[in-house]
Amino acid sequence: MIELIIIFILGSIIGSFLNVCIYRLPQKISLVFPSSFCPSCKEKIPTWSNIPIIGFFMVKGKCRACSSKISKRYPFVEILSGILTVVSFMHFGLGVSFFIYSLFIYFLIVIAFIDLKTHLIYNKVLFTLLAAGISTQLFSPFITWEEGLLGFVAGGLSMFLISLLGKVLFKKESLGMGDVKLAAVAGFFTGWVNVLVALYLGFVLAFVTIIIYNKFQKTQIRNDHIPLGPFLALGLILFLFWGDQILQFYLSIVL
Ligand SMILES: [Zn+2]
Structure with missing residues (x-):
């Protein structure tokens, strides 16, 4: 204790x-x-x-x-x-996982709160996080290189495709490149399966929040006006610790 x-x-x-x-x-x-x-x-x-x-x-x-x-x-x-x-x-x-994933969480907190305030995700912050991940990985691996690189590509690519889709649907930029880069860097830490499910979870949380917010507030917020960073961060943190439980819960609803 x-x-x-x-x-x-x-x-x-x-x-x-x-x-x-x-x-x-x-x-x-x-x-x-x-x-x-x-x-x-x-x-x-x-x-x-x-x-x-x-x-x-x-x-x-x-x-x-x-x-x-x-x-x-x-x-x-x-x-x-x-x-x-x-x-x-x-x-x-x-151990090294405790060290690196706590660091990952601290960066996500900073990213989420800055995004909430300024609607920006800073490259400086993302690059520092990635550099910390890569240098830790070099000396004391916390993930296999294949998993990390695959996660990087899967996270970034899927978010990029979603942003293209958003562009077509809303006829304007709905997802910033900051979100794409965040997804890629996060993928390096979590691996590809986890990052995809965590991002999905982040989107679900964002949509639920918009629906609840619009129900109770007079001023409506539109889908393209919320910073996604905080929700992605929340999805990533929730999935990091309770991924198995969340998946089981989800499957029990769907199946
Ligand atoms: Zn004062």
């Missing part, structure tokens, strides 16, 4: 760095300099209130200098990152 708590804390500390990435990457601010500051008044944030999760509640979700609200995204990402690190540890045990 104590090891799970330590892993949760480590995960939430990493989560607080992911928050920095989510905020700074789109604004092209360095990830290390300057140290944390309030987005509204630019006042430096004292180290103690930077403590993951607890810090947010200690300052009651407000900047101490200008009392502007701090986004709930901060504690959310920290808690999410803590929980997923624990799940990853329980799933893989201590």
Whole structure:
């Protein structure tokens, strides 16, 4: 139990760095300099209130200098990152898979939240993730090369074909090249079967969300206006840990 708590804390500390990435990457601010500051008044944030999760509640979700609200995204990402690190540890045990797939998840969190905010998936982030995957694979393989390369091609190609289909159906760009590249890079980590099913799951989640959202909101969102990245990320993470259960559930409905 104590090891799970330590892993949760480590995960939430990493989560607080992911928050920095989510905020700074789109604004092209360095990830290390300057140290944390309030987005509204630019006042430096004292180290103690930077403590993951607890810090947010200690300052009651407000900047101490200008009392502007701090986004709930901060504690959310920290808690999410803590929980997923624990799940990853329980799933893989201590080893290279735990290391590389936790890293994969951290990147997916950053990609999802930046996409949610800016509708962009940054090449820089994707290439760094791919480079981390390839260099880990060289020294301590976590997947066979065939599986990884096949996954890369299958993920990228299927998403590219879907984007072509979307172009024909909606008569305009409905899927960005960012989604195509994300699918390819993710495929390298998961292999081809997993990436295809995870992407399918992501699409299902996106469509269900649009339907529910449109039912309850006055302003309708159209299919071509939602960022797909967060759903793909969610599909990939769900399938990484609960793929077998999801497949069994799905087959039990279909068959
Ligand atoms: Zn402030």
